[in-house]
Amino acid sequence: MSKALLGWRELKPGGIIEEPGNSSKRLTGDWRTFKPVINQDKCTRCLRCWIVCPEPAISVVDKQYSWPNGRSWKFTVEVNYDYCKGCGMCVEECEPKAIDWVEEVK
Amino acid sequence: MSQMAKPFFRTVYDVPREEYFAPGHGLCAGCTAGTIVKLLLKVAGPNTIVVNATGCVEVSTTPYPYTSWEVPWIHVAFENTAAVASGIESAIRVMKAKGRLDPSKQINVIALAGDGGTYDIGLQALSGMLERGHKVMYVLYDNEAYMNTGIQRSGSTPEFAWTTTTPVGSVLRGKVQQKKPISDIVAAHKIPYVATANPGYFADMMTKFKKGLETNGPSFVHVIQPCTTGWKFDPRYGIVLSRLATETGIWINWELENEQFRVTVPVPRRKPVRDYIKMQGRFSHLTDQDIEEIQKIVDQEADRINKMVGRTVIGPVVEQ
Numbered sequence: 085m086s087k088a089l090l091g092w093r094e095l096k097p098g099g100i101i102e103e104p105g106n107s108s109k110r111l112t113g114d115w116r117t118f119k120p121v122i123n124q125d126k127c128t129r130c131l132r133c134w135i136v137c138p139e140p141a142i143s144v145v146d147k148q149y150s151w152p153n154g155r156s157w158k159f160t161v162e163v164n165y166d167y168c169k170g171c172g173m174c175v176e177e178c179e180p181k182a183i184d185w186v187e188e189v190k
Numbered sequence: 191m192s193q194m195a196k197p198f199f200r201t202v203y204d205v206p207r208e209e210y211f212a213p214g215h216g217l218c219a220g221c222t223a224g225t226i227v228k229l230l231l232k233v234a235g236p237n238t239i240v241v242n243a244t245g246c247v248e249v250s251t252t253p254y255p256y257t258s259w260e261v262p263w264i265h266v267a268f269e270n271t272a273a274v275a276s277g278i279e280s281a282i283r284v285m286k287a288k289g290r291l292d293p294s295k296q297i298n299v300i301a302l303a304g305d306g307g308t309y310d311i312g313l314q315a316l317s318g319m320l321e322r323g324h325k326v327m328y329v330l331y332d333n334e335a336y337m338n339t340g341i342q343r344s345g346s347t348p349e350f351a352w353t354t355t356t357p358v359g360s361v362l363r364g365k366v367q368q369k370k371p372i373s374d375i376v377a378a379h380k381i382p383y384v385a386t387a388n389p390g391y392f393a394d395m396m397t398k399f400k401k402g403l404e405t406n407g408p409s410f411v412h413v414i415q416p417c418t419t420g421w422k423f424d425p426r427y428g429i430v431l432s433r434l435a436t437e438t439g440i441w442i443n444w445e446l447e448n449e450q451f452r453v454t455v456p457v458p459r460r461k462p463v464r465d466y467i468k469m470q471g472r473f474s475h476l477t478d479q480d481i482e483e484i485q486k487i488v489d490q491e492a493d494r495i496n497k498m499v500g501r502t503v504i505g506p507v508v509e510q
Binding site for chain 1: 202203205207209210211212213214215216217219220221222223224225228229251252253254255256257258259260261389392418424425426427428429430
């Protein structure tokens, strides 16, 4: 993050940024004070959190997961804590209350 | 046209997994603009050129030398979003005619602007674009003030709302004027597609984006965007509040497709506007009488919509 700024010789004409989506180098995860933790045993994979996440820090990954009662899911919802700003919109949207709101302790 | 009536997005499983909006942008925690832009790009896909007016989304997604956009994107001033989008669309049309681009390739041109850049500053460029009939989708994310520069009033700010330029004190009690009905003004241009949308109803919103992109001509989608900083509510309630706007009838999700008016999210039992107003700090000075006044205006608007549709789509207020 704390890299030196580009000098004028290195700048592209017109201020073009040649690398799409390079803001992912900025880790905004240090903004948060509370973090959402998905309880995979409660998560019904409705994907509401994935839809509302404004970051987007929540992703759907093809990872098998089985509930203790034997029901298995082909995909899992994961939070990327490098980017999650801790707004809590996913916690509010979660219908089965599967996302815990945990204070960040360092 | 009968095909168009079918919803494109019905459930979360219709939403593509690809992301074209990268994380690491500087939007406030809990800013619903992130949700709107993310879903917009999911609908539009990679063959898209975005023309972005100055505003929250522009400032926070492109802190030079970084960008959150994975599609071609250009920043323009407040006043010329629609003009630049028109130029890009015309260039694509000419290059297709000259054979420099594959004519069968669909390239979406999206103009994205906030309420300041649309209601106030960019209105004449927008009107010109609509009149000339460029095939551009104009997306307006409406956070009801100039949030980017520090919460100044705009033409979109509703009556009684606190902003830094309509302060609350012994003389003024928030904004004096009403919110400008921008979608009605755009609809008066008789363009093929006008819609109002709400991120709380994501399938409805994405369907409208899709319809807008598939329209052969200009289209306009007006999206409400609750602003945690300017409206003064807890960041976690962004989506709850936008849904509440529809549930109370303050925000009506409609679409006007080829002169056919349709309310896409009917509200059979409306909640009182108090529920919506009490959640926001910008309305914290309101008395019961003021809320009553707002309720009256919302009732009138609901009546007008019901008359236009010809049946009751926005129902009466029911205390819950």
